[in-house]
Amino acid sequence: MSSIYSDAPPPTPVLRHTLAVIVDNEPGVLARIAGLFSGRGYNIESLTVSETQHEKHLSRITIVTAGTAAVIVQIKAQLSRLVPVHRVTDLTVESDAVERELVLLKVVGQGEQRLEALRLAQAFGARTVDATLKSFVFELTGSSDEVSRFIELMTECGLAEVSRTGIAALSRGADAL
Structure with a gap:
């Protein structure tokens, strides 16, 4: 059958x-x-x-x-x-395009959670653009996949807020639009 x-x-x-x-x-x-x-x-x-x-x-x-x-x-x-x-x-x-996205990410936490957020940010090459005794705001530019991975990992560290720019893209090589 x-x-x-x-x-x-x-x-x-x-x-x-x-x-x-x-x-x-x-x-x-x-x-x-x-x-x-x-x-x-x-x-x-x-x-x-x-x-x-x-x-x-x-x-x-x-x-x-x-x-x-x-x-x-x-x-x-x-x-x-x-x-x-x-x-x-x-x-x-x-074309084989270059694509990048910017994310600003706020993490709220204390103690070990705070240290882990700093370690992850350093591992991803994120910049700390604001810091208080209870929170950080990180900036990361990269591929959408890299940005998504960073956000996912920061969820465990007290992720409070995310703002993503969306994709900026250009074709490779000398040709221009």
Whole structure:
């Protein structure tokens, strides 16, 4: 007797993609892009925005999203059609990108817990940016995986608060957007 699943195609893999979007720096652009994602049920895992060319009034939006290959193609096509968008680059596909994230992390504790937090911060290369007798604020820049590991370990040391910036990414090599 055969299984009911024997003829089913394998599931389509969901992949994480980092998109760099060059847009006009004007009011409402970010809302339009976020509306495109929410209106079609796409999720934004990370979003960073900043003006990058003041003279030309251009901003760079870095979006981390996930989907099947077909969904990613659709997202890029729909982003490209928005009027204030100048260019959409899939850094995951078009280049070997350098990605970094910044986290500020507050740990509250005393005694051995406090010493362990300092040891872990040193092991990860985190900087202490604030210290009181009962708490520390650490700053760490690294890959998202490294940041997540640091947060997970600090949970055992009295993690009280976390603020993550989201992904900043650039393609490797001499080519620029």
